[in-house]
Amino acid sequence: MTETVQTELPTDFDSFAREVRSLAQRRNAIVLAHNYQVPWIQDVADHVGDSLALSRIAAASEAETIVFCGVHFMAETAKILSPDKTVLIPDPNAGCSLADTITAEQVVAWKREHPQAIVVAYVNTSAAVKAEVDLCCTSSNAVEIVESLPEDAEILFLPDYFLGAHVARVTGRKISLWMGECHVHAGITPVALRARLEASPDSQLLVHPECGCTSAALYLVESGEIPAERAHVVSTGSMVDYAKGAGDSHVLVATETGIIHQLKAANPRATFEAVNPAAVCRYMKMITPEKLLSCLRETELTEKYEVTVDREIGSRALKAVEAMIAIGNSSKFGE
Ligand code: SF4
Structure with missing residues (x-):
């Protein structure tokens, strides 16, 4: 897009x-x-x-x-x-097309259909939505959060479909997914990814799990088309950490292009190139x-300019964030 x-x-x-x-x-x-x-x-x-x-x-x-x-x-x-x-x-x-895919009322209605389920929300959600869920997760700790839940737990994951599908694939858990997506990350497609990899066969690859090409990247790894050590499905924070140790390599980056400024600052010797240069969040x-x-x-x-959150909603939302911090690695963060 x-x-x-x-x-x-x-x-x-x-x-x-x-x-x-x-x-x-x-x-x-x-x-x-x-x-x-x-x-x-x-x-x-x-x-x-x-x-x-x-x-x-x-x-x-x-x-x-x-x-x-x-x-x-x-x-x-x-x-x-x-x-x-x-x-x-x-x-x-300044809103977010992903956060806008679900309202607090929709979470309540979804929970009513699944009264026994544990609801996990990616941090890209409004305070009102966070107040209705059991715990939050980031793109870095989503796998760890889901793995911490009882094996037989029914899990609802919202709002990002691609991140939820990635977590379901990695953990093998049966997870009901909300069909939300970020229009920017969904626009980083498997076709664009393949084209970039073919043009730069020796490059490393960083993929944000919200991307439409995450499954394609994992498939290419699983099928042996790209070695596992070349592909990294990580959050933006982890991308910066990776960049610091990337030497003088060429790195393809599948996420919003603004991150490239930080990657270059972290390692001026490496070359960072967007998988989709049009992946810009308006x-x-x-x-x-x-x-x-x-x-x-x-x-x-x-x-x-002030951002306010109702005290009662804020304190319920805080519980969901704190539940994540108690379980997940709090040194890892999300988008
Ligand atoms: S890039 Fe981030 S902030 Fe922008 S629409 Fe997507 S999820 Fe929302």
């Missing part, structure tokens, strides 16, 4: 960065940027990472205000983990340098 994304780029990065730093300091704010943000936002942020890692950094920080450069459910997750801090997002309309790119500055400058109308 090809998307047209408009970004307002600062003509002078240094003065943009100086202003962001000075405004953030004045407001006692920490600026966080997701791996899929435009490079100028990544370069000016205090921390860059995946959604849950950033939320945990925010919770541990002494800053009163968290400015979350990412999409809305990520800022909500930060608020769930830091209910007493002010959480701002530079564009409150929601992530709604956060522009101009909007970040406006959000930081605005002190009177903070509510224009």
Whole structure:
């Protein structure tokens, strides 16, 4: 899928960065940027990472205000983990096509059909959805979370079909899957993957499990078409870790293209190439340098940018996140 994304780029990065730093300091704010943000936002942020890692950094920080450069459910997750801090997002309309595939009402109705089931939700969900599930998971710990459940447990997995199918394949568990998908990752297809692998037969391959090509990548490994040591189905956080040890290799990357900026920063010697260069999330790119500055400058109308979560919903959602942390490897995170 090809998307047209408009970004307002600062003509002078240094003065943009100086202003962001000075405004953030004045407001006692920490600026966080997701791996899929435009490079100028990544370069000016205090921390860059995946959604849950950033939320945990925010919770541990002494800053009163968290400015979350990412999409809305990520800022909500930060608020769930830091209910007493002010959480701002530079564009409150930055949504997520995957999170939007399921509402809290739909979770309740699905549970009613399966009253004995344990419901596992990928972190790419709204706070209201998290409040209705038993536990959350990330793309890194989803397998570990499902394996921790009783062998005979009935499991409902939402909202990402591709991630859920990957977990079902790896664990051998029978899992009912919600048919949600991220339009960006679904657009990284098996056809694109095969074409890229054929054009670069010696390259390494990093695949995010939300991708439409994950099954194809695993099939190619299982059939011996690509050696297992060349293919890695991992979260964005693990991609950055992998990059650090990648030497001077050529690495194909199957996820949103914004991550390539972090991969290059982690290892300037290696070459990183997108499996689908059009895999660009228009929601992530709604956060522009101009909007970040406006959000930081605005002190009177903070509510224009503020992300709030109802206390009761937030505390139920927190239980699902904490249940994950208690089971899963809390040092591994998701998108
Ligand atoms: S890349 Fe997909 S899952 Fe991630 S924020 Fe964008 S729409 Fe949502």
